[in-house]
Amino acid sequence: MPKISIACPQEKVPIDRRRLREIAQLVLAGENIADYEISLAFVDNPTIHRLNKQFLKHDEPTDVLSFPLSEPNAKKLAGELVIGVEVAHVHACERGHDVQAELALYVIHGLLHLCGYDDKTDRSTKEMRLRERHYLSELGLPAIADS
16 A cells, blocks of 8 residues: 655754645656655754765755665665755745745655656756656646756
């Protein structure tokens, strides 16, 4: 049975759990993923900074980290997304839109990584941005896909 868990161990940015769950469900359905177990954790800068340094050796806070927990082509997609709410807030202010739109982008971006997309080459980045814009458009959100 499909499952999306949401954790929010921070109080800096309000999290609309229902809306973010709907966004995740839209992306997973759009990528033809019927069976999944996904967790979303919305965390502060110190937490995402520590995880980014530990797992990717990048000594700074980041927007979203994706942790696949299932093998490629497994029947059930399992994974975790860790989302930096303070990074989202700063980027939303810089780009002139609501932080909730920025958080939506990070959920979409992270889920696309779990679904097998990457942004390591120009071509794969372009394809990923097109998918991000597609889902943002379906959600009635601005095309801010340049994370």
